[in-house]
Amino acid sequence: MANENKLWKVCKYLLLLVALFVVFFPIYSVLIGAFKTQVEYYQSGLRLPHNWFDFSNFRKVFKVGKLGLGFKNISIILVASIAGNVVLGTMVAYALGRFDFKLKKPIIGMYLVAQIIPMITTQVATFSVIKFIGAYNHMSAPILLYLGADVLQIVIYLQFVNNIPRDLDESAMIEGASLFRIYRSIIFPLLAPATATLIILKTISIYNDFYTPYLYMPSPKLRVVSTAIYSFVGPNAAQLNVISAGILVIFIPTVIIFLVLQRYIFAGVTSGAVK
């Protein structure tokens, strides 16, 4: 019995190592590729690069691929849409969590049903809305599309709002605070942990989004990171080493966010799933 357990333990670690290999092998190959010259890339195979301090591939992908512009544009979009999204999301949660009114159920239902409409298939029609309001080929298009609260956000916020004791509201009312004041000084600050989780998840998903900027902002001046690397690869498909450098640079921001803020991310994906 003890032997069998030991064997099982070894097996577990072996399987984990296999999984780690599968996860890290592709990442390893772009990591080494990013520091190789073109000739070296084609000749040295999987070996480590000669010179780990050769950043010429990185310089090239920033210059030709306009990654700098991509990072600048996506930052603007991120800040604007997430700030608006947090304000709107907390407001919805306060209104739905603290008051009873006739339209409450229909509004919650509206968010639930909207969830099952696959966004990607309705783009034909969303496209005409965006064109109609004049946001096409303008940064306001993705910002508007990211701004709305989604059902996951509402669910997480509502859980938090329900856990904030109503006594707090009531004592504030006795002291004469307005309802807006209660939202601003009690509810909004106490939602901070949920807000942190949601900001991180939203940041990752907006940063990763390809389709929205690709469809609504075709102008080269409005490239974000996703569309910049996409259009760099097309005409430069032969320069695998330079492309590797670009991939590596693009990976870095979310990897840092993940390493530092893991706890919030795990909390977010689990609470979203278990509902």
Add this chain to the structure above:
Amino acid sequence: MFNLSYKAQRYLILFGFLTIPVVLSLMFSYYPAFSLLYYSFTDWTGLGWEMHWVGFANYKEVFTRPEIFSVFEHNAYYFVGGLIQTAVALFFAVILTGKLKGRNVFRAMLFLPYVLHSVAIVIMFKNVYHSEYGSLNLFLQSIGLGSWQQEWLGNPHLVNVSLAFISVWKFFGLSMVIFIGALQSIPADLYEAAKIDGASGWQAFRFITVPSIRSVIEMMMILTLTGALEAFDIPYIMMLGANGTDTFVSKTVDMAFKFQQAGLASAMAVVLLLIVMFFIFIQRKLLFRGGE
């Protein structure tokens, strides 16, 4: 608003706080969904605003043109990939919930692909799969399996498997972490009791673990299914739908924006929407039955 009664404030708050979010949702979810339905009965090209009512002609086309419905075959690869992913994720979740040194490190490392940039991932795999200089073929060569080398993206029998694998690679960690969350919520004394009764590890898994996380497993299955039906960005970014890799959504997108047949594309989108809603409805039914 400082001297208003609370009743008046209440109206102001409800109106002020909910109007914009509701308008956004109507404008970008509901209006598109309903206009999609309308467009699907027209011959709209997607360019101007001119369109003519054509009744069910588009739907007839969706169901009779063989090349439209047959692309679901390609979506099937993503579904099978998703099933394998769910099973393997559950297996590793069980391993990482038990006693194990460094389990948090393993969890974090296996989750990593999920946070990586999705376009960059696809391009990374383009390099990995490159038939001549790709690291996968080089690796096979270096461990003496040179005969296993393939044209991972060039071979039409293999390309969809290669693409579906990217999706598994990316989302495996997410499924695993969701399962770990669910497994941790199972009370430990259930397992203790089973152990005292002499249950084997497999029996404990079969009769305690699986029933306890049934709703999560069901949810993952439905996500796998809808995810496979909506598979789009991997084949689109990698191949632009070439070499028999187009999925239903990439076909829809092409139909709308490349071939200027927005009416037909709308009908395809409505069909997909109905299929997805059908499966979600089935799952809700199953869930309620399970809960009773």
